[in-house]
Amino acid sequence: MKLTRRDAxxxxxxxxxxxxxxxxxxxPGSEPVDVDRLxxxxxxxxxxxxxxxxxxxxxxxxxxxxxxxxxxxxxAGLDEAVTELDDNAMFWHDERFAALSVTDRExxxxxxxxxxxxxxxxxxxxxxxxxxxxxxxxxxxxASPAGGELVGIENPQGHPGGLASYQRGPSA
Amino acid sequence: xxxxxxxxxxxxxxxxxxxxxxxxxAGGLVADRLAEAGHEVVILEAGxxxxxxxxxxxxxxxxxxxxxxxxxxxxxxxxxxxxSSGERFYPLNHARARGVGGSTLHWQGMVMRLHEADxxxxxxxxxxTDWPIDYEDLRPYYAAAERELGVAGAxxxxxxxxxxxxxxxxxxRPSYSDSLFAEACDGLEIAMHSVPNARNSEAYDGRNAxxxxxxxxxxxxxxxxxxxxxxxxxxxxxxxxxxDRAPVQRLEHGPDTIEAAVYxxxxxxxxxxxxxxxxxxxxxxxxxxxxxxxxxxxxxxxxANSSGLVGTFFMDHLFAGTGGVLDEPTRQNHVGFLTxxxxxxxxxxxxxxxxxxxxxxxxxxxxxxxxALTGDDWGDDLLARLRSEYGSHVGMGGLVEQLPRExxxxxxxxxxxxxxxxxVPDVHWNVGERALRTIERVNEIQExxxxxxxxxxxxQVGRENTGPAYHHMGTTxxxxxxxxxxxxxxxxxxxxxxxxxxxxxxxxxxGAMNPTLTIAALALKAADHILERL
Numbered sequence: 001m002k003l004t005r006r007d008a009x010x011x012x013x014x015x016x017x018x019x020x021x022x023x024x025x026x027x028p029g030s031e032p033v034d035v036d037r038l039x040x041x042x043x044x045x046x047x048x049x050x051x052x053x054x055x056x057x058x059x060x061x062x063x064x065x066x067x068x069x070x071x072x073x074x075x076a077g078l079d080e081a082v083t084e085l086d087d088n089a090m091f092w093h094d095e096r097f098a099a100l101s102v103t104d105r106e107x108x109x110x111x112x113x114x115x116x117x118x119x120x121x122x123x124x125x126x127x128x129x130x131x132x133x134x135x136x137x138x139x140x141x142x143a144s145p146a147g148g149e150l151v152g153i154e155n156p157q158g159h160p161g162g163l164a165s166y167q168r169g170p171s172a
Numbered sequence: 173x174x175x176x177x178x179x180x181x182x183x184x185x186x187x188x189x190x191x192x193x194x195x196x197x198a199g200g201l202v203a204d205r206l207a208e209a210g211h212e213v214v215i216l217e218a219g220x221x222x223x224x225x226x227x228x229x230x231x232x233x234x235x236x237x238x239x240x241x242x243x244x245x246x247x248x249x250x251x252x253x254x255x256s257s258g259e260r261f262y263p264l265n266h267a268r269a270r271g272v273g274g275s276t277l278h279w280q281g282m283v284m285r286l287h288e289a290d291x292x293x294x295x296x297x298x299x300x301t302d303w304p305i306d307y308e309d310l311r312p313y314y315a316a317a318e319r320e321l322g323v324a325g326a327x328x329x330x331x332x333x334x335x336x337x338x339x340x341x342x343x344x345r346p347s348y349s350d351s352l353f354a355e356a357c358d359g360l361e362i363a364m365h366s367v368p369n370a371r372n373s374e375a376y377d378g379r380n381a382x383x384x385x386x387x388x389x390x391x392x393x394x395x396x397x398x399x400x401x402x403x404x405x406x407x408x409x410x411x412x413x414x415x416d417r418a419p420v421q422r423l424e425h426g427p428d429t430i431e432a433a434v435y436x437x438x439x440x441x442x443x444x445x446x447x448x449x450x451x452x453x454x455x456x457x458x459x460x461x462x463x464x465x466x467x468x469x470x471x472x473x474x475x476a477n478s479s480g481l482v483g484t485f486f487m488d489h490l491f492a493g494t495g496g497v498l499d500e501p502t503r504q505n506h507v508g509f510l511t512x513x514x515x516x517x518x519x520x521x522x523x524x525x526x527x528x529x530x531x532x533x534x535x536x537x538x539x540x541x542x543x544a545l546t547g548d549d550w551g552d553d554l555l556a557r558l559r560s561e562y563g564s565h566v567g568m569g570g571l572v573e574q575l576p577r578e579x580x581x582x583x584x585x586x587x588x589x590x591x592x593x594x595x596v597p598d599v600h601w602n603v604g605e606r607a608l609r610t611i612e613r614v615n616e617i618q619e620x621x622x623x624x625x626x627x628x629x630x631x632q633v634g635r636e637n638t639g640p641a642y643h644h645m646g647t648t649x650x651x652x653x654x655x656x657x658x659x660x661x662x663x664x665x666x667x668x669x670x671x672x673x674x675x676x677x678x679x680x681x682x683g684a685m686n687p688t689l690t691i692a693a694l695a696l697k698a699a700d701h702i703l704e705r706l
Contacts, residue, residue: 015228015229015231015232048550048551049550049551050550050551051551051552051554051555052551052552053552053555115548115549115550116548118237118238118546119236119237119238119545120238121238131236131238134550135236135544135545138541138544138545138550138554139232139235139236139541139544139545141544142540142541142544142558143235143541147540147541148540150555150558150559151540151555151558151559151562151563152501152559152562152563153503153505153506153539153540153562153563154506155384155386155506155507156386156505156539156540156541157235157385157386157387157505157508157539157540157541157542158231158232158235158385158386158387158541159384159385159386160383160384160385160393160394161383161384161506162383162384163344163345163373163381163382163383163384163507165384165503165506166347166348166384166503166506166507166534167345167346167347167348168348168503169348169351169501169503170348170500170501170503
């Protein structure tokens with residue numbers, strides 16, 4: 001399955017953030033952040049987090065991030081989580097997270113226990129990386145119709161997909 | 173998500189005719205009716221006014237595991253502190269939302285009328301007590317309440333009490349999983365029928381039809397599900413004033429009348445709202461708490477409490493459920509509401525078994541996004557798990573009546589205080605054997621249906637692990653005798669000439685139907701009685 005910008009816009013609409021089809025916007029009212037670094041990190045993390053049968057993740061993630069950038073509080077938390085992710089990557093591999101191989105990226109996430117952590121936007125490093133990086137990517141995918149389709153639900157929770165699908169049988 | 177304007181004018185309204193305390197469905201409906209009649213109405217609400225533009229962000233909170241139920245509508249642990257001292261823990265802040273709209277902000281939205289026998293439990297079933305009014309007394313108010321809330325329903329329930337006109341909107345169509353259940357229920361001769369929903373199946377009253385976000389509990393982002401902001405805003409358009417973040421601390425009174433509601437504001441000030449009439453509409457917990465906090469030399473046991481029954485007879489509905497998996501797709505979690513129930517066994521209730529209803533879930537089992545956010549896996553492993561674990565669940569619920577019991581009550585816990593120094597409510601919840609015995613019967617029926625369906629049963633909520641349905645009732649009961657009740661059939665307190673209570677707290681018994689339509693009907697009845705007196 002190839003993910004598109006429109007899939008990302010659908011995901012954003014369900015979360016109440018942005019979702020325009022215009023270009024990248026800087027986060028208003030917040031401390032300057034390196035948006036390119038956030039984008040590269042999330043796209044790199046998506047290579048680990050998303051299933052191999054989806055493609056087009058870079059466009060999907062970049063568009064989703066555009067919407068998230070409209071929330072300064074979220075941006076600040078994301079920036080902090082990405083910084084700590086990069087610090088761990090530098091410590092173990094002397095490279096930023098986004099510059100690592102997919103295998104090494106996954107190992108960095110596991111090194112800081114992100115796989116077993118519960119998400120918490122104000123918690124430990126692993127809990128914040130889980131919230132702002134891993135779970136935000138999972139939320140974008142699996143609360144969208146594109147991600148739902150992978151699992152067999154056209155109208156996943158959080159998406160305003162109408163009243164037809166709940167009445168349909170599996171072979172309809 | 174900032175709630176309300178901190179700098180808003182929260183000073184009292186001069187020359188108010190009516191002060192309504194609480195901006196939930198009861199308070200909103202009463203305020204709307206009284207403002208419509210031209211009266212000067214002020215509503216005092218302890219919680220904030222939420223910005224409707226934040227609904228989607230609250231929905232995200234509802235989906236994400238980082239936020240528990242109280243956090244979704246900004247519950248404040250100091251403001252909302254409470255004690256739970258009964259034999260069963262009562263999760264009060266999971267059960268309510270505080271703010272303009274009240275608990276309808278997070279409710280499911282199921283709106284049935286009580287059955288005729290519910291109003292005469294003692295006479296017909298031999299237990300509990302009779303209401304001082306009958307179904308026929310409330311029937312026109314039920315019809316009016318259905319129009320006010322906007323109810324989608326059908327006349328296909330052979331067990332429902334008589335009605336005089338169709339529901340305002342057509343019922344939601346059955347789900348795919350309803351069709352699976354229907355086959356099993358046919359084999360067992362159990363009738364299924366539609367569910368009346370306070371949720372737009374088509375555009376109604378200026379609100380859009382449901383678009384299927386699937387997160388009805390705890391947030392409807394589209395506004396298709398009714399919540400009490402509808403009537404609070406309507407009352408404001410008719411001239412009523414809403415003062416939010418204004419918890420009433422006590423009611424100043426003489427022997428026969430309330431003179432003023434003393435309320436606090438975020439700036440630390442205290443104000444007195446005077447009015448000719450007062451309506452307490454704070455639900456089954458905060459209503460008795462406010463009366464108990466308003467004790468005086470004349471009412472040493474609490475205001476309007478000559479009967480000694482304020483706070484007593486706290487009731488909820490008990491949940492009973494059974495679920496499992498099939499070896500075929502069941503198409504769950506597309507929507508967050510129910511489309512089919514069975515009330516077939518409801519009126520078999522007697523002294524030994526309580527009335528109960530059966531529900532057929534459309535959201536059995538976990539949703540894929542919920543599983544994704546809480547697992548220890550990602551990538552292909554996660555997708556494989558989602559495909560394996562989503563899609564074949566089935567589930568049934570049921571609500572069971574509990575009888576009013578003197579040892580089930582809401583009191584004050586003086587050892588703990590809220591953010592204004594007031595003793596917190598103590599929810600002392602006890603259930604009773606009749607309800608627990610009935611839960612076993614509900615489970616047996618659910619097991620028969622699931623067996624007939626060919627399901628492997630994987631979970632059950634029964635007598636040991638049952639919990640409340642978050643329907644607070646009974647703590648200022650209605651009755652004819654002032655020694656055995658707090659309010660009369662006109663919803664006015666026996667003790668005070670200018671104080672009415674609009675709330676599920678006046679229910680003498682609870683039945684087993686979701687209570688909000690009855691709350692709304694009683695609120696409209698209360699409004700009529702108040703208008704007669706003003």
